[in-house]
Amino acid sequence: MSSEFLTVQEVAPRDGLQIEPVWVPTEAKVALIDALSEAGFSRIEAGSFVSPKAVPALRDGEEVFMRMRRLPGVIYVALVPNLKGAQRAMAVGADELNLVMSASQSHNRANMRMDCEASLAAFADIAAHARGGDVLLNATVATAFGCPFEGRVDEDRVLDIVDRYLALGIRGITLADTTGMASPRQVARLVRRARARLPASALTLHFHNTRGLGLVNVLAAYEAGAQRFDASLGGLGGCPFAPGASGNICTEDLVHMCGEMGIETGIDLQRLIGLSRGLPALLGHDVPGQVAKAGRNCDLHPMPAERVEPGQPPAKQAAA
Template identity: 45%
Template sequence: MSTLSSMNLPSKVVICEVAPRDGFQAEKVWIPTEVKIAIIKKLAQTGIQSMEITSFVHPKAISQLKDAEDVVRQAQEFTGIKFRALVPNVRGAQRAIDAGIKKFKLMLSATDSHSISNANCLTEEAMNGFGPIIELADKHRVKVGGSISVAFGCPFEGIVPLERIDQIVERYISMGVAEISLADSTGMANPRQVYETVGYLKKHFPTMIFSMHLHNTRGLALANAFSALQQGITHFDSSIAGLGGCPYLPGASGNIASEDLVHAFHEMGMETGINLDLLINAAKEVKELIGHDGGSYMLQAGPFSLHEKPKCQEKLG
């Protein structure tokens, strides 16, 4: 722990599992509702306490999540997990409330180009539509969290100016939103950029709770997570078996694998409340059920362990 202290790293982190939403939405082959529930149940047994379970988008937009209501209702038996759902509009928010969701995550893009691709409207138009959603949430005592997709880079517009992120955070604050997910949706971020961006945001918005939503498109997700840790970030999204990817982003790939992230945090002496062995077993089962993984070091090599020491062999004449 003294090492963590000298490196200015937190001793405890919170991981939100996003495979049931972000992971499944990228799958083209239909995953039956009962299979989704079986995976959620397996994840619940690992000690995961937070999960983004689905998205209440129009079924035609992401057909994989057309069973959102059924998934949420059947998952109510897993009482140890705090579920949240992505909602794009008031209609989706009402569907989520009727299904039993107690926390929303708003859908927003940092750039107009990605917003048009993802939500068919400009970023400003999307934010203008948040008012009725938040009002509905307040009425039903549902918590609301914000998000900023392509926060570190957009495949259509490149690096997003910090001033743009600043303005979006200001708008969120004006609407009473107290937590924001910073998403590296296409894995364009690098550790130095994450360190400087998060450092700026933490300094200028000290009461805001920021979380990281990292994709491992170019292999930098774990390094980016470490940079965020150095700035005091303690909330992270990840997906079992590294599944995921936005269907409206060219070249998008999976999230950082939950088992890889937990392994790294545990190796650094941080608490997650998650049983790594159970998580790896869950990842293996998910890979078998889905038919592939999105890139997971734990599924390739497993956690570090000592092997039997080699013995000297008799030398041949």
């Protein structure tokens, strides 16, 4: 009986698939989302409503949202860049809109093709449009822990953006380590400051494993008071600045860690592993997740049968 709980928001259908070079058919996207719903997630980022020219991999957002089977109690999130995207997402019944702006001006220009002031104006339009309806709003501060162009990002600036989001009536806030630059003490500090403004239920942390610190940062954030985390099945979703490096933290690795620590997630790990093991066939390449390769801790192995002389460890076995 654990009294600890951590919410995992699955982002593979959006952040995971958006940079895949192969076309994933609508049918396969819908099947993936349906399987994720059944694995126990309470939140799934299911698509984005940006220009189909900009992100062709997700150009079928409307169809995905209309065809996926919605489980009661699951919040299906759509990423939207502007009012037009918000209207498209609301038309197909997205439960929550996720708006993204980078803390660093240069990254916002490169990623969203506008200045931060233009992003904030668009968010104000979206918030006004959504007011009175039942769609939830979340806004992300991208590059909150570092910018690949500018380096260090000032914490006060990040928190100022959080305050501006809240002032627009946006209730959910995500702090995103877009290119995997966060480190654990930095994370703990920023989470504590964000939690002074927000309840745990309104704060999401989005980490990338680009430099191997994804799960380290999750634990630092959790211990500092965060309880909701984005993660991507198989660790799908790379970073354009780090070819070959990991992208989003891997959902099944996170769920496995929580299970070993006695932290409940409500997610069926064995089912997740099965889904993750299907990704290479779907996408044509290996994925970064470890637990799908290694198995769970509780998946024991038979002892090797061969016998050699005492004192002679067999080749291919690790001695320590």
